């Protein structure tokens with residue numbers, strides 16, 4: 001008989017790894033195995049150099065690894081041993097066939113479901129941890145139930161709301177844990193199993209139980225609404241630059257309204273990450289499938305506004321630097337899509353870099369954690385890019401510095417020293433508004449904050 005306290009997670013990525021490490025740390029009475037087909041990733045989870053950078057993650061992994069947390073490539077054995085199977089594989093945007101560019105590509109998920117159906121020899125609870133389109137649970141349940149041995153499966157939706165960079169804090173103290181279950185017999189018991197697991201450390205009132213469709217939908221809507229706030233304030237940053245308003249002041253005034261609140265209202269070069277764009281496009285595709293064209297267009301605009309913001313930032317650099325970047329060195333500070341992560345998936349840095357290279361700029365890219373991923377993203381552009389571990393080396397001889405990621409470390413650099421080593425006029429484009437612009441101006445920089453007037457030493461400059 002299966003051990004009801006045995007957990008498997010298929011997919012040892014940004015979600016599977018940290019989530020399972022937290023469950024193992026908080027639930028020492030459970031055995032947690034994380035399996036992945038990527039042997040290199042598994043080897044790194046078993047080493048001191050984890051495959052992802054996340055503050056606090058190493059300590060949590062160390063606490064449980066070898067005790068009740070295991071990483072393996074043997075997915076089949078993991079399936080046989082487990083009672084609760086989380087599936088946390090990637091669900092990228094489809095690049096081919098029907099729905100290309102919008103719909104979620106469910107091939108990795110379906111492969112896992114089929115493998116579970118083929119391999120399992122006893123009842124299992126299969127948990128959707130990946131972000132999936134609404135009604136995916138139904139299809140998954142059908143695949144699982146089609147196993148010829150008559151084994152029973154329960155499917156639950158348990159979307160993950162962690163944010164990279166703060167994953168450990170989010171997992172330890174979540175705003176809510178959402179569990180959706182189907183209305184088939186016995187699913188209540190399955191749901192209770194998952195509730196009991198989280199109740200080891202999450203207050204019961206923060207564990208929400210819903211029907212499975214609401215759960216799947218809530219994840220897409222949460223991401224769409226967060227991204228919508230970013231696109232909203234970014235759209236206003238463009239208007240501020242034209243009108244003389246200061247977007248930081250506007251954002252502050254607006255966010256002091258308790259009905260609106262302050263989070264996700266900071267302007268920037270655009271949102272990135274593997275989820276926002278993909279999940280909104282997934283929502284757009286769903287709307288189109290149900291002939292809700294006005295709703296689809298409404299949400300699609302959030303993504304279009306983000307593309308606009310990335311393009312606008314690059315175009316502002318070109319325009320400010322006398323409409324030519326040919327042969328000019330530009331130091332990009334930050335390549336990760338946000339601070340405190342090495343993840344560069346869908347990072348605005350990728351698009352901005354490509355646009356600057358099209359203008360024949362030479363880039364010097366510095367990031368405290370993301371250089372290995374940046375190298376992969378920018379493969380083929382080696383002639384135009386230097387990767388620098390040291391920000392001072394990146395800025396040496398540069399005509400401009402562009403802040404792309406809001407790493408705190410960038411606020412602590414010696415800007416006088418950076419300025420002294422640069423070509424003049426030395427430009428600084430603060431794509432995150434994290435620096436002291438007045439001070440930079442006094443040092444001698446031509447300062448271009450986002451969504452507010454530039455600070456320029458040039459006479460007649462507008």
Ligand SMILES: NC(=O)c1ccc[n+]([C@@H]2O[C@H](COP(=O)([O-])OP(=O)(O)OC[C@H]3O[C@@H](n4cnc5c(N)ncnc54)[C@H](O)[C@@H]3O)[C@@H](O)[C@H]2O)c1
Pocket residue numbers: 010011012013014015016035036037038041075088089090091108111112129130131132160161162163164274275
């Ligand atoms: N990254 C985030 O911040 C975040 C937050 C919430 C939800 N999500 C969702 O969680 C899911 C996973 O995201 P991620 O960022 O962890 O992805 P990821 O790409 O980092 O990890 C997915 C892992 O699944 C593995 N995998 C794929 N197919 C497999 C198979 N058949 N058998 C075993 N392993 C397999 C891959 O090798 C990879 O290591 C996605 O649906 C995503 O939308 C992500």
